[in-house]
Amino acid sequence: QVQLVESGGGLVQTGGSLRLSCAVSGRTYAMGWFRQAPGKEREFVAAISYGGYGTRYTDSAKGRFTISRDNAKNTVYLQMDSLKPEDTAVYYCAGRARSTSGISDVGSWYSYWGQGTQVTVTS
Secondary structure, eight states: OOEEEEEOOEEEETTOOEEEEEEEESOOOSEEEEEEOTTSOOEEEEEEOTTSOOEEEOTTTTTTEEEEEETTTTEEEEEEOSOOGGGOEEEEEEEOSSOOSSOOSOGGGOOEEOOOEEEEEEO
């Protein structure tokens, strides 16, 4: 059974940085990061192909966040810089079970989900 475990969340001031990690047990292919703020729907943040050559970001993350992966370590990362209070949310990693070309910003495209890690950005 595939399991995804996020870590690296925490409390940070505006302008600070955090690096989230998602440790994967089992085989996944494309991976994504999503977030959900209180009272809001889950939204896409970033995604990366299995080989790491393809990435996609939501507009608010472009230029501030970087998604990467180390397949030898079965880990996906989300480096978050220049954090803003509106980045406050629970961040989830997601993995796709099937090998397909491309990546997606749609949650239902992913097969597995982690439990989430809280990111709080104070002003």
